[in-house]
Amino acid sequence: MKTPTTSRPPLLLIEDTSSLQMVYRSILSGAGFRVSVAGSAAEGLAQFQALRPSVVLLDLVLPDRDGLQLMQEFLAMQPETAIIAITANGSVNRAVEAMRAGAHDFLVKPFDENRLLGAVQNLLKERGERRAEESGIVPSVESATLPDTSGFIGSSEAMKRIHATIASVARSMATVFITGESGTGKELCALAVHANSARASGPFIALNCGAIPQDLLESEVFGHMKGSFTGAISDKPGAAAAADGGTLFLDEICEMAPALQTKLLRFLQTSTVQPVGATRPRKVNVRIVCATNRDPLDAVRRGQFREDLYYRLFVVPIHMPPLRERGHDVIEIAEAALQRFAEEEGRRFHGLTPETRALLLQLPWPGNVRQLLNVIRNVVVLNRGGWVTPEMLPPGLADDLPARATSGPQPDPDLPTTDSLVGLTLAEAERLLIEATLARHGNSIPRAARVLDVSPSTLYRKIEGWKARAS
Template sequence: MKPPQIPVLVIEDTPSLQFVYRSVLTAAGMVVHAAGSATEALQQFHAVRPGVVVLDLMLPDRDGLALMSELLALNPDLYVVVMSAQGSVDRAVAAMRAGAFDFLLKPFEENRFLGAVLAALEAADEDSAPPAGQPAKRRPAATGDPSASIGSSAAMKEVHRVIGSVAGSIASVFLTGESGTGKELAAIALHAQSPRARGPFIALNCGAIPHDLLESEVFGHMKGSFTGAIADKPGAAAAADGGTLFLDEICEMAPALQTKLLRFLQTSMVQPLGATRPRKVDVRIVCATNRDPLEAIRRGTFREDLYYRLHVVALHLPPLRERGRDAVEIAEVALRRFGAEEGKSFIGLAPGTQRILLEHDWPGNVRQLLNVMRNVAVMNPGGLVTPDMLPPELRIRPAARPDPAQDPLAGLTLAAIERRAIEAALARHSGSVPKAAHELDISVSTLYRRIEAWKLR
């Protein structure tokens, strides 16, 4: 089927990419115009009046978000498909909040790119000609997985599969994974593929807000409800009405607020501080933590009933060291992007460089890898990236892994290691459960349950 003949404006400052995007869309039968800067884009916009804009957020003469805001102000019915590199995911999130129809995370497959633009064209076509006597149709939800192009390892394919399976549900999703593994990106993908995609995506970092202000940030407050409350504040839960509320570092939430969050999950009612009446909101909860939530429950810092209320669907984001050649794939993509931003041309990674990237443990995960590639792009003139172009700390070979034959824990399951640790503690304290529990920093009741479970087996 021939796509609607609504003009499409592609705004991309890298000539080779602009050529590729334009060729793909033209071959699909679209009317395509292109611009390489914000200045040129505004000229084209006034000349051709596009219904769809494909916008790269990184432009040489102006911030992409500012340009998008101006274009939407000129034409509120415009459909904007945003393109973003991994290193600017936060800006892509801001674009979605500001009215972007969809966003693509570079690099992306041709079918994903074509599908996003076609969806925007079809939506623009429907809005331009609603049935007689009826209002224009509401824009459909943005579809597509913004994390789909970040690596092709089996671990990430499973992440993409789970996201695709649960995105359409209203169930709460509990994301776990080390810092820098992309938990917020996964939350964005869940939102972008859900029926709520045209609604707000509100992210709140529970660990970055002082405990005495967190309740106000989540549930809001009324003017005068406490010292400094000079105006009404809706709070994140109300702001996310009709969309998704992402609670990052959920295990850092104060116990008192956990009780109120549990009540909110049970009733969907929000009552700001100082308000006399609650109001109902429609919010999907996605939360994340880089800690072990079960350990937080054991320590008494996280409510068990809240955990099970939130833990409807679990999704673990694997660390980069467990993702095979994803480190090389991500590095190559980042190198091209950062090189273009710096006005330099890099042709790839030498075999020795790839080996170093694959052998590194990446304690900071993808975030650390991106910083390394940014360093390479800034500190070197271009060409093939050889090992000597990497930061010094990466060129130091990692310590040799312990020989399994000399490691008494090698080959043991986590349960077996736990049992060994408990039995050793009991032996050190002549079988005293309270003393062993104190040494292991667990409750006496938990230790008794472990021992009883072993007896039953």
């Protein structure tokens, strides 16, 4: 869905690499945003003064000036400006510094289209809800841009049990704890709980605990007061207060720092939030839904997750099964996605051929529903229409299917073997595996994180730690 922007100033993108300028501008323009582009700090400052944009995407490394200094000048001229800082891979500390100085969000290169659009859309949504709150209008989930729900359909027994559980628990206040592999639709499950509850007209606030630096997470969850720390130029309500009267969805809950787990436990016990710098707590009415792609009980055993918090949250568990265990749901999801994507792209597709259906049912889908949706999107974008044949599927999707079926998984020659790990400490073995996986996937942290089944922020923190110890 394109977002109309003719009634407000354009976004200002300040990026000195011309190829990235073109990519980012194309993505944002394709989503309906008007974009003004600058290639240097001087050009960006001139455009900022002329356009007075409400949103700025700012690369922190510019050829003629430090990006943080430029950001502070923007905020001095127009404090309400929302700035999304862009930094290079391995410079997360710079992003944290920018957030402390007043940035609303940050992007670490390389990032994909969904991350870029999500950052901009979430920011505009947050501002729209704030304006609605100030004008006395109660924000609702219907007014927000909701995620595609085609991945939450299916008639398998597993999905029938999930829908039955949601129908039973939705109207209660019980905390729901969703588990499952990455890409199985945990956020869609949380949204279904919200939509079927008495809180459906209230806000649905989603917060990814693994995508926010730990030292900023408290402010994101509970908010902060103006002047409470350097860069706190205005009051920020935080996700818990923003979800008042609705649902707060805490994704990747097991990535939350132990100190913040203590505060979250207190919040669950008292239903009060106290922003950083505030002298008095505030009462809120929030329903908690959380999710993780890890085994939460294993995290408890390892001392990474508080046992008392686990039992407080683990009231109604829902496990989202991997797509490979959902049988014919693969076809139902693919056909629903094909119809929706075809309508969006203005194409006419008749459906899937029997050969394509058989192939989709055989594939292991390591990326689960997210991977399947990406495959169907690829088919629609690159083909004009007609019946979807196996030849239309992305190259390499099923190249190793016969080998996998007959001989089982084969060892990856680029990854360390068991023998090579013997004699190393656990930390050394972990680092060796992470570095080998990064090399195998072109040093792409998001792709390596998917393979290792951890959040990208976990890899960023480990890499920054190695660099700090080496210096």
